[in-house]
Amino acid sequence: MSAHARCESGGATVDRERGLEVADIFRRYLEPFERAHALSPRDRRLARDLISCRTAALGGHVERCTACGHERPAYNSCRNRHCPKCQSLQSARWVARRLDRLLPVHYFHVVFTLPGELRELCSRNRAELFDLLLKSAAEALLALGRDPKWLGRPADLGITAVLHTWARDLHLHPHVHCIVTGGGLATDGSAWVAAPKDFLFPVHVLGALFRGKFLAGFERLRARGALADDDDDRAARRRRARLYDQSWVVYAKRPFGGAEQVYRYLGRYTHRVAISNRRLVSVDDAAIVFETRHGKTATLPPLEFVRRFLQHRLPGGFVKIRHSGLLAPVNVNRALVRAQALLGPAPAPEPPVVGADRGDDDRNDGDKHDRVRVADLPWPELLFRLTGFDARVCPACRQRTLVRVPLPDCRGPPPPLSLPN
Numbered sequence: 001m002s003a004h005a006r007c008e009s010g011g012a013t014v015d016r017e018r019g020l021e022v023a024d025i026f027r028r029y030l031e032p033f034e035r036a037h038a039l040s041p042r043d044r045r046l047a048r049d050l051i052s053c054r055t056a057a058l059g060g061h062v063e064r065c066t067a068c069g070h071e072r073p074a075y076n077s078c079r080n081r082h083c084p085k086c087q088s089l090q091s092a093r094w095v096a097r098r099l100d101r102l103l104p105v106h107y108f109h110v111v112f113t114l115p116g117e118l119r120e121l122c123s124r125n126r127a128e129l130f131d132l133l134l135k136s137a138a139e140a141l142l143a144l145g146r147d148p149k150w151l152g153r154p155a156d157l158g159i160t161a162v163l164h165t166w167a168r169d170l171h172l173h174p175h176v177h178c179i180v181t182g183g184g185l186a187t188d189g190s191a192w193v194a195a196p197k198d199f200l201f202p203v204h205v206l207g208a209l210f211r212g213k214f215l216a217g218f219e220r221l222r223a224r225g226a227l228a229d230d231d232d233d234r235a236a237r238r239r240r241a242r243l244y245d246q247s248w249v250v251y252a253k254r255p256f257g258g259a260e261q262v263y264r265y266l267g268r269y270t271h272r273v274a275i276s277n278r279r280l281v282s283v284d285d286a287a288i289v290f291e292t293r294h295g296k297t298a299t300l301p302p303l304e305f306v307r308r309f310l311q312h313r314l315p316g317g318f319v320k321i322r323h324s325g326l327l328a329p330v331n332v333n334r335a336l337v338r339a340q341a342l343l344g345p346a347p348a349p350e351p352p353v354v355g356a357d358r359g360d361d362d363r364n365d366g367d368k369h370d371r372v373r374v375a376d377l378p379w380p381e382l383l384f385r386l387t388g389f390d391a392r393v394c395p396a397c398r399q400r401t402l403v404r405v406p407l408p409d410c411r412g413p414p415p416p417l418s419l420p421n
Contacts, residue, residue: 020280022084022309023050025288029302036303043310049078053085061404063391070396073407082313087271092385094321095267099260101327101336103158104343105192106182107262108200109253112137112210113175115246117239122174124228127315128221130174134161136214137176138324143209144201145184145325155184155193156335158326162266166274168292170300170308179266185326185339192342200252207250215243270321274312 030047033039039047052058060075077086114122114133122129138159144150145157158181167173183194221227222236231239281289281297288305292298300308314320323329326336380391392402 049080053078065394091271163320
C-alpha cells in the first residue's frame with residue numbers, strides 16, 4: 001500500500017513508513033496474550049478493530065488520478081473510539097462545536113483524582129465507579145458555586161468534564177479533567193457572578209466535598225449490591241475509615257490565557273486513548289519501549305503492554321465527556337443563552353473561508369466564497385486545515401484530479417496476527 005492511508009471516518013494521515021503502531025503490537029502479540037489471559041468479547045472486538053484498521057480487511061477505495069492514471073489504495077478506518085488512528089478529525093470537530101458556546105470569562109482547570117486504594121475496585125467496576133467519579137466531581141463544583149460563601153451569591157457554573165483512566169506508563173489511574181467557568185450565572189438569572197481571576201475555591205474544601213460525595217455514592221452502590229467487592233462488611237468499614245482519613249487530591253491549575261485556549265487545550269484530552277502511536281520508541285519480543293514525559297521512557301514486556309492497553313477500554317456506551325451546570329444539555333438553550341446575553345458575545349476566531357474549489361479554477365471572488373464553520377467542513381477540507389495535506393492532489397502529477405473508486409468489500413477474517421520475520 002502507499003505511504004499514507006486515509007478514510008473520511010476520521011484521523012489524520014498515517015505515516016506507514018515510520019513503522020511503529022499500537023496495531024502492530026496487537027498483530028504480533030494478541031495470540032500469545034489470548035493463550036495466557038481470557039478476553040471479554042468487548043476486549044476481543046477492540047483488539048480486532050485495531051488490527052484491521054485501515055487495512056484491506058475493512059475495504060476502502062482506490063484514489064485514481066484522471067490526469068496521469070496514478071492509483072493508490074485508501075482503506076477504511078475501524079472507527080473504534082480507542083483506536084489511536086481514528087480520533088484527530090473528531091477531536092477537531094468537537095473543539096469547534098465547543099467554541100460556539102464560549103463565554104467571555106476566564107476559566108479554571110481542575111483535576112480530581114481517586115486514591116490508589118480504589119484502583120483495583122475500579123478495574124472490576126468500571127462503569128459504576130467511573131460514572132460516580134464524574135458525577136461526584138461535577139456535584140462538588142456545582143455545590144460550592146451555589147454556596148454564597150465563595151462567590152458572594154449562589155450561582156451556576158459551567159463545567160466540561162473529561163475522564164482519563166491512565167498514567168503515562170499506562171497504569172490504571174482514574175482522574176477527571178474539568179474546565180470550569182470563572183464564576184456563574186446567579187441562580188435567579190439576574191446577573192453574572194464572577195470569581196477572582198486567580199482563585200476559584202480552596203482545594204482542601206473542594207477535595208473534602210468531592211471525597212464525601214464519592215464515598216456516599218460508593219456506599220449506596222455497595223448497599224444495593226451493584227459492586228463486585230470481595231470485602232466483607234467489617235473490611236469495608238475499615239476501608240471507608242481509611243479513605244475518609246485521607247486527603248483526596250484535587251489540583252486547580254492557574255487560569256488559562258483565554259477561553260478559546262481552554263477548549264483547544266481540553267481537545268487534546270477528549271479523543272485520546274491510553275497511548276498514541278508517536279510515543280512508541282521500539283518494539284521487539286523482549287520489550288516495548290515508549291515515551292512518558294520530560295524525555296523519559298518506560299519499558300514493558302509485550303504481553304504486559306497489551307494488558308495495560310486493554311484495561312483502559314471504556315464500558316460499552318459509556319460517556320466520558322460530560323457537561324454540567326450552564327453547559328448541561330438541559331440548560332444550553334436557556335441558562336447559557338441568558339449568561340451570554342448578560343456577558344455579551346465572546347470573541348471568536350474568524351471562520352474559515354472555503355471556496356467552491358481550491359484548484360486552478362479558484363479565483364478571488366471575495367463574497368462569493370461560502371463561509372463554513374470548522375465543525376461542518378467535509379473531511380478533506382478539515383484534514384487539509386489540520387495537517388496541510390490535501391487528500392485530493394495526485395502525488396505523481398500534483399494536479400487536484402484524484403477521484404475515488406470503491407474497492408470490493410473484503411470484510412471477513414482479520415489480517416494475520418503475526419508479523420513477518
